Amino acid sequence: xxxxxxxxxxxxxxxxxxxxxxxxxxxxxxxxxxxxxxxxxxxxxxxxxxxxxxxxxxxxxxxxxxxxxxxxxxxxxxxxxxxxxxxxxxxxxxxxxxxxxxxxxxxxxxxxxxxxxxxxxxxxxxxxxxxxxxxxxxxxxxxxxxxxxxxxxxxxxxxxxxxxxxxxxxxxxxxxxxxxxxxxxxxxxxxxxxxxxxxxxxxxxxxxxxxxxxxxxxxxxxxxxxxxxxxxxxxxxxxxxxxxxxxxxxxxxxxxxxxxxxxxxxxxxxxxxxxxxxxxxxxxxxxxxxxxxxxxxxxxxxxxxxxxxxxxxxxxxxxxxxxxxxxxxxxxxxxxxxxxxxxxxxxxxxxxxxxxxxxxxxxxxxxxxxxxxxxxxxxxxxx
Amino acid sequence: xxxxxxxxxxxxxxxxxxxxxxxxxxxxxxxxxxxxxxxxxxxxxxxxxxxxxxxxxxxxxxxxxxxxxxxxxxxxxxxxxxxxxxxxxxxxxxxxxxxxxxxxxxxxxxxxxxxxxxxxxxxxxxxxxxxxxxxxxxxxxxxxxxxxxxxxxxxxxxxxxxxxxxxxxxxxxxxxxxxxxxxxxxxxxxxxxxxxxxxxxxxx
Ligand SMILES: Nc1ncnc2c1ncn2[C@@H]1O[C@H](COP(=O)(O)OP(=O)(O)O)[C@@H](O)[C@H]1O
Ligand SMILES: [Mg+2]
Ligand SMILES: [Zn+2]
Numbered sequence: 001x002x003x004x005x006x007x008x009x010x011x012x013x014x015x016x017x018x019x020x021x022x023x024x025x026x027x028x029x030x031x032x033x034x035x036x037x038x039x040x041x042x043x044x045x046x047x048x049x050x051x052x053x054x055x056x057x058x059x060x061x062x063x064x065x066x067x068x069x070x071x072x073x074x075x076x077x078x079x080x081x082x083x084x085x086x087x088x089x090x091x092x093x094x095x096x097x098x099x100x101x102x103x104x105x106x107x108x109x110x111x112x113x114x115x116x117x118x119x120x121x122x123x124x125x126x127x128x129x130x131x132x133x134x135x136x137x138x139x140x141x142x143x144x145x146x147x148x149x150x151x152x153x154x155x156x157x158x159x160x161x162x163x164x165x166x167x168x169x170x171x172x173x174x175x176x177x178x179x180x181x182x183x184x185x186x187x188x189x190x191x192x193x194x195x196x197x198x199x200x201x202x203x204x205x206x207x208x209x210x211x212x213x214x215x216x217x218x219x220x221x222x223x224x225x226x227x228x229x230x231x232x233x234x235x236x237x238x239x240x241x242x243x244x245x246x247x248x249x250x251x252x253x254x255x256x257x258x259x260x261x262x263x264x265x266x267x268x269x270x271x272x273x274x275x276x277x278x279x280x281x282x283x284x285x286x287x288x289x290x291x292x293x294x295x296x297x298x299x300x301x302x303x304x305x306x307x308x309x310x311x312x313x314x315x316x317x318x319x320x321x322x323x324x325x326x327x328x329x330x331x332x333x334x335x336x337x338x339x340x341x342x343x344x345x346x347x348x349x350x351x352x353x354x355x356x357x358x359x360x361x362x363x364x365x366x367x368x369x370x371x372x373x374x375x376x377x378x379x380x381x382x383x
Numbered sequence: 384x385x386x387x388x389x390x391x392x393x394x395x396x397x398x399x400x401x402x403x404x405x406x407x408x409x410x411x412x413x414x415x416x417x418x419x420x421x422x423x424x425x426x427x428x429x430x431x432x433x434x435x436x437x438x439x440x441x442x443x444x445x446x447x448x449x450x451x452x453x454x455x456x457x458x459x460x461x462x463x464x465x466x467x468x469x470x471x472x473x474x475x476x477x478x479x480x481x482x483x484x485x486x487x488x489x490x491x492x493x494x495x496x497x498x499x500x501x502x503x504x505x506x507x508x509x510x511x512x513x514x515x516x517x518x519x520x521x522x523x524x525x526x527x528x529x530x531x532x533x534x535x536x537x538x539x540x541x542x543x544x545x546x547x548x549x550x551x552x553x554x555x556x557x558x559x560x561x562x563x564x565x566x567x568x569x570x571x572x573x574x575x576x577x578x579x580x581x582x583x584x585x586x587x
Binding site: 161164165167168169171172174175182185188189191192 | 496497498499501503504531532533535536539540543
């Protein structure tokens, strides 16, 4: 899959800029705060219908304007898509930015955001992704769940259903405090939470298994076979992992009834996949606790590259890879391996860097295009 | 101070705005419209509201809306009287009726189990459903609650209560738009869902 062109009008600090992208490597060079990340963000927004970092759509519109356009051409499996996104916040001049109106058109037809997210699944890596290793279980769950959704869109519904059941069960736990006869009605919610929760656990365990195969290969490449990276699901319900839904269900049911007193006291559901986590282990030690910054970074990169490989197997072609400020964070050897991995694959990559010296040593000239970004404008080395 | 509507008009707007789907702007537009129609028309409108409210009640048997003691569907002897379609609301009943493919009787639950809204099984007509099963010689119950979590849980709850009766219990198959309400399912998918219903899988 490729992003062939993009035109940004009043997007962040770009007044009007057009990019014709290379099908292989695209490099954005510029000093700090010139707009390199903004370009990465615009490509992501074109493909997903929203930004990965803005809290509100209206943040994407240039400060002194009321509307912004992202116009792009994308090709996937030989099919062309003309995507136009309009963001509009007509009241912003006289007031604080509010929720912007968003219009998405694909090949001139109005579409929902979900139309895009079901088809286009770019893989993005930014410095903040280090949080996947360093931060709380919820960040790790979110990453894994998003990988699963990209591979199996139906999983999003299971997640939504699960959080609804969880919410309703917690509501019931709260009402039981004042009306104890309601306790008998827990059974039917328990049944449902077990049914959906088991499915979620199974998807996660299974996806970690297939990710592990990819992660291992890529990580070994990047560490010259010195280190072995492994993901291990850490469930508050299960100790060993069978793939059998029914067995997971039986254990979940058991744990739920053991936790009943506690749940009633705390008025929340204390067991289930909403409390699960996974270990990211390097040579069998937990990277989140013992890993160096460099090891953690390499590991996250390996996770993202594994996602990329899985998406490629699903779609029979690579999704675009967006790398923001990644090079500066890796040592020269790992940088070299990353560039090699990228070059060897039929893969469109977008990468930002402060200076070009960094990149020339990887002799990428023949299959790359360099864009110099300065204060919301772009100069193209080639054209 | 800004200009305020004269009191009777303000009250009318306020009352209209309480209706579902009607915001303050629409309420204002409707109120001004009503002031413009003839006194006679206004009377017809007012009376039709009062009339409907006074005459229409719930069917003693199935809880459908009716102006009699027992609704037309329950009175209709041409219908298959040993099949019950269990729905959440009268609107869902209408949606199933519109498919034209169903010829049995109904039971309207008056909602679905939802702790969030304080709705527990006792608030629904589940008890009445069970007593119908005891007396009416029902051979099949089709659980046509909405295909969302609350509907699923309500269906599971009822299925468990029905189990001792040895009555065939089916759940409409997921042909209906996922996560949606029956009301929004188009007739074709709903008909397919009714045809493709599956025997309810009960836990051990
Ligand atoms: N909505 C906006 N309107 C105008 N300028 C913006 C907007 N949002 C961010 N900027 C500007 O964009 C610049 C940051 O761009 P960014 O792409 O993050 O820089 P970098 O090149 O370091 O990646 C800053 O100068 C910031 O002021
Ligand atoms: Mg940046
Ligand atoms: Zn009736």
